Amino acid sequence: MSHNPETPGPATAKRHIDRVRGAIGYEEAVRRLLAQATALPAETCPLALASGRVLARDVRSPMDLPSFDHAAMDGYALSAGTGIASGAEFDVLASQAAGDGPRQIDSGGCEIMTGARMPEGVDAVIPVEQTQLLASNNDGSPARIRVLQEVRTGQNVRLAGSDIANGANAIAAGTCIDAATTMLLAALGQAHVDVVRQPRVAIICTGKELQADATQPLDADRIHASNGPYLASALAAAGARVTACLTVDDTAVTFADALRGVLRDGVDLVISTGAVSMGRYDFIPELLRESGAELLFHGVAMRPGKPLLCARLANGPLLLAMPGTPMAVAVAMRFFVNPLLRAMLGQAPETTVPAALTTAQSPKPGLRHFLRGQLHVDDNGCLQATPLPQQQPFRIHAFAQADAWIILDGESAECPVGTMVAIASLVAGVPMQIARTRSANARAGEPA
Ligand SMILES: Nc1nc2c(c(=O)[nH]1)N[C@H]1C(S)=C(S)[C@@H](COP(=O)(O)OP(=O)(O)OC[C@H]3O[C@@H](n4cnc5c(N)ncnc54)[C@H](O)[C@@H]3O)O[C@H]1N2
Numbered sequence: 001m002s003h004n005p006e007t008p009g010p011a012t013a014k015r016h017i018d019r020v021r022g023a024i025g026y027e028e029a030v031r032r033l034l035a036q037a038t039a040l041p042a043e044t045c046p047l048a049l050a051s052g053r054v055l056a057r058d059v060r061s062p063m064d065l066p067s068f069d070h071a072a073m074d075g076y077a078l079s080a081g082t083g084i085a086s087g088a089e090f091d092v093l094a095s096q097a098a099g100d101g102p103r104q105i106d107s108g109g110c111e112i113m114t115g116a117r118m119p120e121g122v123d124a125v126i127p128v129e130q131t132q133l134l135a136s137n138n139d140g141s142p143a144r145i146r147v148l149q150e151v152r153t154g155q156n157v158r159l160a161g162s163d164i165a166n167g168a169n170a171i172a173a174g175t176c177i178d179a180a181t182t183m184l185l186a187a188l189g190q191a192h193v194d195v196v197r198q199p200r201v202a203i204i205c206t207g208k209e210l211q212a213d214a215t216q217p218l219d220a221d222r223i224h225a226s227n228g229p230y231l232a233s234a235l236a237a238a239g240a241r242v243t244a245c246l247t248v249d250d251t252a253v254t255f256a257d258a259l260r261g262v263l264r265d266g267v268d269l270v271i272s273t274g275a276v277s278m279g280r281y282d283f284i285p286e287l288l289r290e291s292g293a294e295l296l297f298h299g300v301a302m303r304p305g306k307p308l309l310c311a312r313l314a315n316g317p318l319l320l321a322m323p324g325t326p327m328a329v330a331v332a333m334r335f336f337v338n339p340l341l342r343a344m345l346g347q348a349p350e351t352t353v354p355a356a357l358t359t360a361q362s363p364k365p366g367l368r369h370f371l372r373g374q375l376h377v378d379d380n381g382c383l384q385a386t387p388l389p390q391q392q393p394f395r396i397h398a399f400a401q402a403d404a405w406i407i408l409d410g411e412s413a414e415c416p417v418g419t420m421v422a423i424a425s426l427v428a429g430v431p432m433q434i435a436r437t438r439s440a441n442a443r444a445g446e447p448a
């Protein structure tokens with residue numbers, strides 16, 4: 001990191017060694033994190049604004065859907081009983097369109113339109129193209145028809161409640177409301193829905209090298225700040241509300257000021273980036289110790305992102321202090337923050353998808369590896385995962401070219417071609433890209 005003479009408290013060599021030794025496994029780190037997760041309360045939201053929100057309670061259907069028996073085709077509604085033979089003729093005595101009220105048909109047939117309520121006394125619909133018009137009324141409406149096919153009872157009739165019955169479970173709590181669930185909720189007449197309050201998350205990025213304002217020319221010694229915009233985007237995709245996205249220098253004083261500010265606004269989680277590793281200006285561990293925070297872990301046996309730190313702030317929310325390296329941030333977001341947000345939102349843990357490795361890997365034993373990779377389906381329809389050659393943690397271009405995360409659990413030092421590995425989408429809530437053939441980029445062996 002950068003060099004700031006005002007930064008307090010250089011860490012001792014002894015503490016560095018303890019920290020490396022103290023790295024805990026990924027599963028244990030997530031267990032400690034989730035043990036701190038509190039389920040957020042419910043609030044009511046208009047359906048029109050509920051996209052991306054998470055249902056707080058099961059929704060039971062308050063009605064039959066469809067709400068009445070209706071025609072599936074434009075044609076003629078008939079009483080088929082035990083069946084009508086091809087060639088039978090009928091007088092057409094009425095016409096029924098979508099939106100028309102109940103009607104009784106005692107004899108003959110009824111012209112009917114798709115979506116129209118089935119009249120009483122009829123039980124089947126024959127499509128108009130399977131009939132022959134024998135006579136018309138003066139206004140052009142059909143008067144008599146012949147059926148050109150056999151008609152069976154129930155054909156082309158959609159029964160009330162056949163989509164979902166009154167009282168049945170429609171959507172489970174924890175479901176993220178998307179376009180499909182919005183269609184169902186709207187069909188069930190839900191003007192409002194009970195959703196879980198959005199987790200409120202503040203982001204503080206540290207580093208005096210960071211330039212957050214991309215409208216200004218970049219100073220020679222600075223870099224464009226990319227962690228904040230990435231986190232804000234990934235948090236929004238996960239259903240969180242970003243209350244602040246700040247950039248501060250490498251001093252404990254400015255960081256502490258920024259932290260006080262975001263806590264005043266009320267947050268469920270603070271995410272910081274940078275200043276948690278071994279550098280002389282990595283002040284966050286010291287600052288937390290001095291402020292009475294409860295350290296949950298500092299150091300996770302994983303790559304990238306090993307220096308990750310998690311603490312419960314004194315009388316406050318959780319702080320996830322991520323290492324500043326972009327891929328360390330991406331791993332911490334995807335494999336720590338996303339599970340935490342799901343727990344807060346009352347959602348079950350995500351499942352990964354299995355895929356076969358197309359290139360042999362030699363991960364460092366004991367470390368869980370999170371690799372950026374590309375996916376394709378082979379000729380047998382099996383999902384194949386190809387780690388990109390560019391796995392160094394500063395590489396943002398390769399990240400943007402990846403389809404998914406490939407997880408090597410750290411159990412074995414050698415993972416030959418064909419090893420089954422777990423796959424997770426690159427960004428939670430955004431579907432994985434899967435190609436039909438292996439991409440040229442994944443084959444291009446640029447050295448890592
Ligand atoms: N002697 C050791 N050095 C390092 C170790 C170690 O074990 N021993 N661990 C390395 C690992 S692993 C990581 S990860 C980094 C983490 O360091 P910090 O958390 O202190 O992060 P910084 O030094 O502040 O930044 C690292 C890197 O990322 C760039 N950065 C930071 N913030 C942003 C941002 N908002 N947008 C874009 N890029 C950012 C920063 O300029 C640095 O290049 O420590 C290793 N060192």
Ligand code: MOO
Pocket residue numbers: 303304305306307323325327328393
């Ligand atoms: O884990 Mo760090 O992210 O290797 O650079």
